[in-house]
Amino acid sequence: MYAAVVKYIILTLCAQTNAWSIHDYNAERANLLEQEFGLQVGGNIKLSDKENSANNVLMRYKRQEVDESFQNPKYFNFSRHYFTYKNDIEKSKVYHIIRKMPKGAALHVHSSLMLSAERLLALTYEDHLYACFADDDLKLHFSANVPQRPCHTKWQLLSVLRNETEDIVSFDENIKKHFTLYSQNEKDLKFDINYVWERFNKVCRTIKDLIAYRPVREKFFYEALKEFYNDKIMYIELRSGLPILYELDGTLHDLTHMPRIYHRVAKRFKEDHPDFIGIKLIVTIHRAKDINKIRKSIEIARRIKEELPDMFAGFDLVGQEDLGKPLVDFYPALTEAKDDINFYFHGGETNWFGSSTDENLADAILLGSKRIGHGYALIKHPSLLAAVKAKDIALEVNVISNVVLSLVSDVRNHPLASYLAFGMPVVLSSDDPGAWGADPLSHDFYISFVGIASKRANLRMLKQLVINSIKYSALNASEKLEAFKKLFKEWDDFIEDLSTNFR
């Protein structure tokens, strides 16, 4: 592709020596910009007449919003932290259009952080929930009797505490704070990456406490699917570390119980919502573990693949990349598995150019990863960029996650702008939308479309991104066919609605 571009440019530009007429110049200029327009994600999409008129509606609103920000960068532009403008997104017409758009699949989501703090709070109204408030920390545990787990203060029934309080609203607000990184406090927005990850890990621990109880986990998961479904998502690939679940009497389930619950709840959800396609599972383990733990985790993945082949997608390593071990440390375990287990590695979720974290990108590619989670640092690696393009490895980009977890503040500096412009295989996802109070996908789509992509990027790009989410999924060929059939049906309804009701 690049060679062709370079040749074209040399031919058309270097040959020019005399002054052009303004007419020739404008033609040449339009040609050059048009050529770039064709290279970008969605550049090959042809729109129908209906889609073109829907696109006109969409682009009228988009241009309005971009122009307002351009003229008044002081107000609502995308250069600030997501938390500072999150509540203003509701005001955007483009957002409301995107909210209605069928989005296909969410391919990069961690299962325990899918659900909003509001819905998590509702789950704390379940019976038998004990709480341990200590310092800045909240531990939770469901139990028939006072939990035996250590607590610096005292385990107390949450229902009792809630009944005793005079102000339930602020009591609940306080609990909700433990379920989200969201804060309107300026000072919470500018800590360094390690500090943010510490806060993030704390939120994860409290939520995992809440949902380690089997019956609540089932409710949690059904609710999470509902939030995704309501955001027009038809299919999800979950990353899950397969936690041990327990019953009220303290009985512990074994590791393979969790996947069975995913399977059972998703099946029930599908029965209740026939246009939902389902879920698949990417088994994960923390990258801080040693190689023997990794081997065991791959073994469990194999067992799940055998027991639930339709639901199994692959394997991944999680946790802050900078502080964890690089992929290359696990090479012996990973290379043994690469022929029967598909990899979906996180890679290059870092700003440290030339560090071992950064080089995970090379290992993800060499180990045959089907997609790469984030790939944030890939823009600094011309050879790896070319390899990802040539091998058609999709990049799972999670913009809001990268902002909240301190990789970038002004999203216009996010490499997604270049990935979209270069026509890289991109899918948009949300990583942990519950942890930052984002929509399952709509906020990420909105910010990417209005804040990051070219002002000229239009419905063609959105459509390609939606198509990519199925194209690069772990669905098999016939599943993809079914998914596309449903998707295009929904897409047509969306276009109909947009071109008729939004004028």
Place this chain on the structure above:
Amino acid sequence: MYAAVVKYIILTLCAQTNAWSIHDYNAERANLLEQEFGLQVGGNIKLSDKENSANNVLMRYKRQEVDESFQNPKYFNFSRHYFTYKNDIEKSKVYHIIRKMPKGAALHVHSSLMLSAERLLALTYEDHLYACFADDDLKLHFSANVPQRPCHTKWQLLSVLRNETEDIVSFDENIKKHFTLYSQNEKDLKFDINYVWERFNKVCRTIKDLIAYRPVREKFFYEALKEFYNDKIMYIELRSGLPILYELDGTLHDLTHMPRIYHRVAKRFKEDHPDFIGIKLIVTIHRAKDINKIRKSIEIARRIKEELPDMFAGFDLVGQEDLGKPLVDFYPALTEAKDDINFYFHGGETNWFGSSTDENLADAILLGSKRIGHGYALIKHPSLLAAVKAKDIALEVNVISNVVLSLVSDVRNHPLASYLAFGMPVVLSSDDPGAWGADPLSHDFYISFVGIASKRANLRMLKQLVINSIKYSALNASEKLEAFKKLFKEWDDFIEDLSTNFR
């Protein structure tokens, strides 16, 4: 280049289906990373034995500094605003090495903002300087009698005010504030781009007031050359809007007087410092003007070219790109001139992807610009990126300027990282070092080398950047030869010093 890379990757990667031995894997991996290392700026440089041992010294310190930041991102990393760590740079060994390194040329500098606030303050001790303090503003004027220019308050002799004050230190500190954007006040660091540019324009006005007086302008320019020379810069290409200068009695000089002063002062400076090569001039005009003003400015450029052919380099447009007119508006005037006047256009100094500012990059290329000032947005334009590479148009990258003028906060997100990795024709410069209290080049080099480039980037990259500064200058062939001769002599001394005195 890309085609070759893609082919290589496909051959070496896609052919692999079985598990590799760890030995083969590591070889393959090293090969892939080494290949990228070869692509980057400096990848073709071969170091001598002496240079290799100097490189070992340099890299030992660089690795130390990067590793410390990686482990403690809370302290001194490059993710914060330049002003917050500017005073810590002194503590860095790498900085002190870079400070001693001969840097060749500074190719992107605006003449009135070359000098530090400290030296500007010293110039306010000259006789006959009147000041008008009004609100947040400071106007200055040299005059035999009270200036006739309007003043909301009152014109007063600065020497009188200074004599009357009880605390000269804070009096002078207050004056210095009008000469710089530098501030340690957190709230000054996070305003939007238009606000920062307003403050910037105000600083420019006060400084221009001070140096519009002919004798002070001469001192100013000599002092500026000295600061650059002391930072190991041997040659400068100045951008100047050719202000009208005046004498104490109010006599105004004509537009061509300013270039004659540049010529005369530079000649004197060269006599005093024989290893200094000289300066060339890029005539500029503000992009807010209309096309007739542009035509006139080009006419003046032609006259200067005729009168001082050795000193004349070319023509450019300046001012905040987002708010000014796009290049395409001036197409008729520019295309007429492009055969006898070289262009050095600012282009793509913006975060607004797909805006008219952003498209200036296309016009700069189509109009045959010899270099591009900033090119910040180029990373979002694959075709233009390929064109710039193919036509070998140098990018004048000014990192600190981009931070201070609000394009990016964490410099690791600056596109320079990619430009260096892609082996683009890059030169480093400082835009307006006086306005932000930066070294003429050392701070920009230091931040680029330690904060932006790969951890593995070494002396080869620095050497290439220094070579580029002469290679992409407006010097003619024989001037370049002379410059390289002097440069390599200085370079050898630097290497000798580094490999013997810094161990």
